[in-house]
Amino acid sequence: MTPLTGYVGYALRRAQQTIFADCNHALAKLNLRPGQFAVLLTIDQNPGASQSSVSAALGIQKANFVATIADLENRGLVRRRKSDTDGRTYSLSLTPRGRSLLQHASELQSVHEARVTAQLGNEGRQQLLCLLERLMALPGAGQLK
Amino acid sequence: MTPLTGYVGYALRRAQQTIFADCNHALAKLNLRPGQFAVLLTIDQNPGASQSSVSAALGIQKANFVATIADLENRGLVRRRKSDTDGRTYSLSLTPRGRSLLQHASELQSVHEARVTAQLGNEGRQQLLCLLERLMALPGAGQLK
DNA sequence: TATTGTTATACTCTATAACTATA
DNA sequence: TATAGTTATAGAGTATAACAATA
Numbered sequence: 126m127t128p129l130t131g132y133v134g135y136a137l138r139r140a141q142q143t144i145f146a147d148c149n150h151a152l153a154k155l156n157l158r159p160g161q162f163a164v165l166l167t168i169d170q171n172p173g174a175s176q177s178s179v180s181a182a183l184g185i186q187k188a189n190f191v192a193t194i195a196d197l198e199n200r201g202l203v204r205r206r207k208s209d210t211d212g213r214t215y216s217l218s219l220t221p222r223g224r225s226l227l228q229h230a231s232e233l234q235s236v237h238e239a240r241v242t243a244q245l246g247n248e249g250r251q252q253l254l255c256l257l258e259r260l261m262a263l264p265g266a267g268q269l270k
Numbered sequence: 271m272t273p274l275t276g277y278v279g280y281a282l283r284r285a286q287q288t289i290f291a292d293c294n295h296a297l298a299k300l301n302l303r304p305g306q307f308a309v310l311l312t313i314d315q316n317p318g319a320s321q322s323s324v325s326a327a328l329g330i331q332k333a334n335f336v337a338t339i340a341d342l343e344n345r346g347l348v349r350r351r352k353s354d355t356d357g358r359t360y361s362l363s364l365t366p367r368g369r370s371l372l373q374h375a376s377e378l379q380s381v382h383e384a385r386v387t388a389q390l391g392n393e394g395r396q397q398l399l400c401l402l403e404r405l406m407a408l409p410g411a412g413q414l415k
Numbered sequence: 416t417a418t419t420g421t422t423a424t425a426c427t428c429t430a431t432a433a434c435t436a437t438a
Numbered sequence: 439t440a441t442a443g444t445t446a447t448a449g450a451g452t453a454t455a456a457c458a459a460t461a
Contacts, residue, residue, distance in 0.1 A: 126316055126327040129308055132379070133386045133395060134293045136402040137286040138304075139329065143406050144279045150410075159283075160428085163274055171271055177442055182271040184284065189429065191444060213437045213442040234277070241278045244408050249401055250278060256390060256398045257281040263389050265295075266288040305451085322419060334452065336421060358419040358460045 133260075144241065151237040155230055160185075162234065164193060165227045168203060168217045175214040202226055278405075289386065296382040300375050305330075307379065309338060310372045313348060313362045320359040347371055 129135040148159045157165075160183075167179050180190035194217070197203040202223035205215040219227065242250050274280040293304045302310075305328075312324050325335035339362070342348040347368035350360040364372065387395050 126312070126319070126323060129311060131399065133383065133398060133402075134286075134289045134304060135308060136399055136406075137282065137289055140402040140405040141279075141282045141286045142329070143408050144282055147408060147410060148279045158427090159279060163280060166274060167271070174271070175442070178271060184287065185428095186430065187443070188431080188445080211438075211442085215443075238278065240408065241405070245401060245404055249404070252397060253278060253401045253405075254276065254281055256394055256401070257278075257285040259390055259394070260285040260386070260398075261281075261288050263288055263292060263385060265292060303450085320419075330451090331453065332420070333422080333454080356419085356461070360420075 147240060148234070148237050151233045152230055154233065155226060157226070157230055161193065161197065162227075162230050164197065165202065165219065165223060165230070169219050169224065169227055172218045173216045175208070176217065177214070179217060197223070292385060293379070293382050296378045297375055299378065300371060302371070302375055306338065306342065307372075307375050309342065310347065310364065310368060310375070314364050314369065314372055317363045318361045320353070321362065322359070324362060342368070 145159060152159060152162055163183055164179065167182055168174065171179065171182075176190055176194060177187050180187045185193070194203060194205070198205055201220055204218050204220050204223075206218070208214045208216050245253060290304060297304060297307055308328055309324065312327055313319065316324065316327075321335055321339055322332050325332045330338070339348060339350070343350055346365055349363050349365050349368075351363070353359045353361050390398060
């Protein structure tokens, strides 16, 4: 049957589901979903950033980010501190436990990424990343609102 | 900020969202979502197929396929006929109106696909399709159940 | 026993509008 | 006025268990 061969959108969706399932399985030991991993990584790379800036960088609506960040805070992985200079914003940072978990998660993610590399080859993986980056620059993209 | 560069899974997710939004916008005039387009196309290419086989080919749980097919039937696009040889199954086919809509949708989809090709080049698009197909063959994939 | 289609249910992700408090 | 964070809500997509009818 195998329908829809040759449609980039469909191939993207199926490949994304496959890779997501593999990544999800890799991180499940830490009770982390891929999206949560992305949040922790972004906060680690941008300590002190606000919720809005982190959620915007990840393409997540700020409204939908509230529950995510609350969960990570409740688990003792993320710290929210009221900004000194702007009473509206919270400064996000990782707790020591958050950094430790992220370190562990990064190792698991590396194993997952190695499976991808084993499948595509190093060159193929680089090609794919380059092509996907170009796709994200599609005219009209980023105008979700 | 731009985090998570170099992660295939993350790049896939973002690119898929971009392409999906573009495809969704292209088909919105027909009140068709990309998933419904895929269903119509699969039925057209496999007339008489059962719900189970179509949903399995598209990676959709049969339970979740019920509402989808009911909607397409209610809109007069898909016909469900009880099989002569197997009283359990329904044979799916497109109505004339379904074929007409699919024809129109295919044209809109082609315009969308042309935008992708304009972004990646013909060669880049072919490379991407090839790489995504290899990704879907990732060991452990297709074992969702 | 196994399979098809179905119902019920639940969880995740996403999208929008409206509110508050701060700026 | 505009922005940050919040709440409420709704719509997709996806996953599992269990059932009736049929094989």
